[in-house]
Amino acid sequence: MWITRTQTVLLCLLMILASYSHANNSTVLKSEKRLKILAIFAHLGKSHFDVFQPLLVELARRGHDLTVISHFPRTEKAIAEEPLPTYKDISLLDEKLGILVNVVDLNLINAFSILPIPIRDLYMLYSMAGVTCEICLKNPEVKRLVDSGEKFDLLLVESFNTNCYMALVHKFNAPFIQISTHQLMPWAIDDLGLSNEASYIPTMFSRLPRPMNFFQRMRNVMTIFISTMVSRTVYHWQAQSIANKYYGPGLPDLASVTNNASFMFVNTHYSVHGAISFPPNVIEVGGIHISPKVKPLPANIKKFLDEGHEGVLYFNLGSMVKTATMPKDKLNVLIKVFASIPRKVIWKWEVNEMPELSSNVLVQKWLPQYDILNACCSNYLLGWPRSPHPSGLPHTALLKMSEIGTTSDRRSVRNSQLRNPRYSENAKKLSKAYRDRPSTPLETAVWWTEYLGRGNGLPYVKSEAANMPWYQRNLIDVMLALALLALLSIYVSFRALKYILTRLKKKQEERNGGMSSKKRD
CATH class of the missing domain: 1.20.5 (Single alpha-helices involved in coiled-coils or other helix-helix interfaces)
Known part of the structure; x- marks a missing residue:
């Protein structure tokens, strides 16, 4: 299987690991206290929100009052299937701007490829942060909610590329939990009072494998230093400026607000991402977005997969990348590669126009990825290490580190790469370690959320280092x-x-x- 985008690689990997029955896990008892929870998820990326949504829905199912600020309000279909009367949306969706689905132009990515990868990534994140901060903080409904003086028991906030939403955290003055959809950003590690273990943990922006040699460790140290300094200056100035514009004067330093997070939920797991020393308030909930329910496949896709006796190659660049923007010369190479592989290929392609394809290839504008991967996810993964997302290559590097797959470029895909028995054996071992948990990732996140809502948390679980100056902490x-x-x-x-x-x-x-x-x- 050829997986070529951050979310696609990680989702398929986690699905291999999470192929176990939820019936064997103990059920978390419902909290006696009905909590009022405000969730602030203002990033435009659907793949990010899809990680949080199961937690929000489950909390509403358990009777807690949810107010969710996002670009992804529940659809009429979802409401009809499950009303959830305690789930209230404050929509940030702008019909003109839209959301980050099929928006990344591969030609533009190639144009920026002359820049060093960390600089390119940091610039992309900075640009997105400015847009999302403006949309959220100036939203009339958000401002009315702030002005209403409504009280919440706790807040949920994404940890990503900006601290501007800490202005809302300050205004509501409630305990809050940050959620990261991926490996922690270097500045988030610093906010938690942790050390960036540059000697053996590659930062997201360095694109390095594990273990690292001397020169790679040197590069890792420099990347961590640069990205953290950019966050502490350029990112911070932008966030503080926009927050002061809409909710100042009188706002405190937003970095100091961030340091007071009660918990950090991280979409990682040590069996996949490696052992890292976390304090008690950092909770790994890797796989929280993976549902135990699998929907039936559309008839044409089911028939196509059933005929794939030699296996199926699933090709998807993710929700943000518009595959149709691929340069013509590279597209032609891909088509030739697919034609040469003796197996079925299913491909996400977003426009009606498509070059002539061989009979073993099926293309569709949108694919039910989760259900397809449940139907055909095999014991091997092949990653394409060319992604516009900061975490793209680290996830393909994980394939090599865990030895459950490998990486390849467009011109070197060989059928032998898809039939290595070592990958199958290692995947089974990793799956056993991944699924052997005291509770599911979702149950874990719900329990800790309610734990905080019951009045626990700070100062019991927070590291004192989070509020220490860097020179004292180190x-x-x-x-x-x-x-x-x-x-x-x-x-x-x-x-x-x-x-x-x-x-x-x-x-x-x-x-x-x-x-x-x-x-x-």
Whole structure:
């Protein structure tokens, strides 16, 4: 299977790991307290919101009052299927702007490829942050909610590319949980009072494998330093400026508000992303978006997959990338590669015009990815390490690290790459470790959310390092003091030794002078 986009790679990987019955997991008891929860998810990316939505829906099912600020209000169809009267939307959707679905032009990505990857990624995130902050903070319904003085028991906020929504957190003055849909950003790690373990954990922006050699570790350190400094300056100035524009003056430093998060839910799991030391308030909920329910496939797709006796190659660049913008020369190479593979190929293609394809290829504008992957997800993955998203390559690197798949470029796909028995064995081992948990990811997230709502959380679970200056947290002041003490000790010792040697020399000279006088007499 050839997976070529961050969300697609990770979803298929997690589906391999999450192919287990939820019936075997213990059910979390419902909270006795009915909570009022405000969820602020203002990013335009549907793939991001799809990670959070199961948690929001489950909390509403359990009777909690949800007010959700997002670009993705529940559809009429979803409401008809499950009304959820305690789930209220405040829609940020702008019909002219739309959402980030099929919007990334691959020609534009190629044009920016001359820039160093971290710079390109940081610029993209900065641009998106400015747009989303303006849309959310100036929204009339959001402002009315703030002005109403309504109280909430807790807030849920995405941890991504801006702190501007901390203005709302400050206004509502309630405990809050941050949620990351991916490996933590370097600045989020810093906000939590953790150390960026640059010696063995590649940052998202470095695009490095694990383990790293000396030069890769050096590059990782520099990437972490640059990205964190950009966040602390350029990103922070932008967020503070927009927040002050709509909710100032009098707003505190937004970075200081971020440091007071009660919990951080992270869409990772140590069996996939590697062992990382987290404090008690960082909860791994990798796979929270994977539903135990699988819908029947459309008839044409089911028939096509059933005829794929040699296996199926599923090709999808994700929800944001418009595959039809692929340069013609690269598209022709892909078509030839697909024609040469002795298996079925199913491909997401967003426009009506399509070059002539071989009979083994099926294209559709939109695919029910989750249901397809449940039907045909195999024991191997092949990643294409060319993504416009900061986390694109790290996920393909995970394939190699876990040895459940490999990466390839457009010209080198071989059928032998899709039939390596080692991948199947390693996938089974990894699946066993991944699914062996005391509760499902969704149950875990719900329990900790209600735990905070019951009045727990700060200061019991938060690391004191989160509010310490960086130089104190990294013991720079202590090391400088010890270095100065060592230098002072050396200086004092040097002066004392010099004094002693001078005195000894003087006495020796006096003795030598006395002996010379006696000889003359």
